[in-house]
Amino acid sequence: MTIASTYQRIVLASRPRGAVLPENFRLETVPVPQLADGQVLIRNHYLSLDPYMRGRMSASKSYADCQALDDTMIGGTVGEVLASRNARYQAGDFVGGVLGWSEMGVSDGAMLRKLDTSNIPLSAYLGAVGMPGMAAWYGFNQIMASKPGETIVVSAASGAVGSVVGQLAKLRGCRAVGIAGGAEKCAYVVDELGFDACIDYKAGNLEQDLEAATPDGVDGIFENVGGAVLDASLARTNAFARIALCGIIAGFAGADLSIKNSRLLLINRLTLRGFIVTEHMEFWAQGLQELGALVADGKLKYRESVAQGLASAPDAFIGLMEGRNFGKQLVKLV
Structure with a gap:
């Protein structure tokens, strides 16, 4: 296999002030480095775009270090090993890692995991069988700990995380009520994902619609949005309800x-x-195994919005922050 001598990456050129703009990013062409002992060269096939990236772009203190200027933007990736000087990996292996907004990447293997694509599509390892799926699995199982017959509310219900939460709830025997933006997304949440109801917050009747959809109150909230959406859900809570706060x-x-x-x-x-x-991370092996089995068996559905080519990543990310995506937002790099 002939390996190119250069590849493209996107770096954070400036920190956003308010809304993210295209000029906050810069596309660069850089040389492919020589591998040292223990390293692996990977050609990324898909890049994951996720809301947490916006927080990393800020210089303010948070739960993780901020994204450094002029460095490759952080992001989860899946791809194929092109060359390896690491005994655990060989050329042709499919792997998942955090190699960022880049066509290629070099890893020491510490943050890589081999991926089995025989029954699960490669892209799903960035969504339902990846970090978003695990966020759903952990919040639902370890924080909400919902029981059969309980009612849960999930905001951003058509997204990569929320869509999994609602399906896990239905498999548990719960009543699942979603909140999403627009009639098309709400129809998908109910008709395709199997939620019992979905409230279109853009319709302007959030509190009353949510009350009608939760006649027995709410026992669990999985929150991805915050603000008025969380407030409306809080108003419907029963005693001892649990709230898993995943995003704002x-x-x-x-x-x-x-x-x-x-x-x-x-x-x-x-x-x-x-x-x-x-x-x-101590829960990831169990969670990913369960999520992978559900996807392979067709019991866990997901939807993807796929932008084409690395150069499309900034606009796709801005669209994600504006709610233009439908399901998991990916960038196809190969």
């Missing part, structure tokens, strides 16, 4: 994230827990 994407668009129904945290004795799924 509304904040990146400048929305008010204050919780007006905070008194219900006390009145209903609620448990609200934020989590970062990469801090709970």
Whole structure:
């Protein structure tokens, strides 16, 4: 196999002030490095775009180090080993890693995992059988701990994380109510994913529609949005409801994230827990095995929005932050 001498990558050129703009990124052509002992050269096939990246672009203190300027943008990837000086990997292996917004990458193998594509599509390892799926699995099983017959509410229900949460809930015997933006997304959540109901927050009747869809109240909330969406869900909680706070994407668009129904945290004795799924790696083997089996058996459905070529990544990411994507947002690099 002939290996190219150069590849393209996208770096963070400047930090966004408010909304992310195309000029915050820069496309570069760089040489393919020589491998040292223990290293692996990978040709990335797909790049994952995820909301957490917006937080990393900021210089403010957070749960993880901020994205360095002029460095390859962080991001999960799946691809094929082109060359290896690591005994655990050989050319032709499919692997998942965090090689960023780049056509190629070099790894020491520490953050790689081999992927079996015989029953699971390669791209699914960035979605339902990857970090988003694990966020859904962990929040639902370890924080919400929902029981059969309970009602759960999932915001961003058509997205890569929320779509998995609702399906896991239905498999558990729960009533699953989604919140999504637009009639098309809500129809998909109900008709394809099997949720019991889905509220279109863009219709302007969020509180009343959510009340109608949760006649027995809410026992668990999986929150990806924050702000008014979380507030509406809090208003429907039963005593001792559990809230898994996975994301607050509304904040990146400048929305008010204050919780007006905070008194219900006390009145209903609620448990609200934020989590970062990469801090709970001890659960990943179990979770990924279960998610992979569900996908392979056709019991867990997912949808992808796929942008073509590395140069399309900035616009695709901006679209993700604006809610233009439908399902998991990927960039196809090969």
